[in-house]
Amino acid sequence: MTLPQPTGTLAPARSRLVRILLVEDSPADIELTRQALAEARIANEVGVVSDGEAALRYLRREDPYADAERPDLVLLDLNLPKKDGRELLVEIKSDSALATIPVVVLTTSASEDDIAFAYRERANSYVRKPVRLRDFLEVVRAIDGFWLGVATLPVR
Numbered sequence: 001m002t003l004p005q006p007t008g009t010l011a012p013a014r015s016r017l018v019r020i021l022l023v024e025d026s027p028a029d030i031e032l033t034r035q036a037l038a039e040a041r042i043a044n045e046v047g048v049v050s051d052g053e054a055a056l057r058y059l060r061r062e063d064p065y066a067d068a069e070r071p072d073l074v075l076l077d078l079n080l081p082k083k084d085g086r087e088l089l090v091e092i093k094s095d096s097a098l099a100t101i102p103v104v105v106l107t108t109s110a111s112e113d114d115i116a117f118a119y120r121e122r123a124n125s126y127v128r129k130p131v132r133l134r135d136f137l138e139v140v141r142a143i144d145g146f147w148l149g150v151a152t153l154p155v156r
Helices: 027-039 052-059 085-094 112-120 133-150
Strands: 018-023 044-049 073-076 103-107 125-128
Touching (some): 018 027, 027 133, 044 052, 052 073, 052 085, 073 085, 073 133, 085 103, 085 112, 112 125, 125 133
Parallel strands (some): 103 125
């Protein structure tokens, strides 16, 4: 049996805009994530909130996010002010209107307890933020490539 040769792309281009909600409180990490996503071949729109309470308002389309579109993917830091990422993950996955949105935990924590907690609470993946800039950009590109290029996301 002969396997098909790679074509250089992982999946066909999407015909619709892909929306990402980045829940991150570090301005540097926000900028790096935006930069990596902008370099990706898949068109996407990135909303950013810096704490768990704002993220929940955004997802539920409450003021000041009444006009926010439902994201196709959430990139979630665990260490956030007000409502931390752990609490937010539990709330997202417990809400039937939000539970189908894939959540990728993107955090500096290497704690085995955090990893176990995230998967127990139905995070779709857990990714550690690398320290080096080049590695960070590669990780974000890999998330983008898989979740927005290979995986089939639920219909909004």
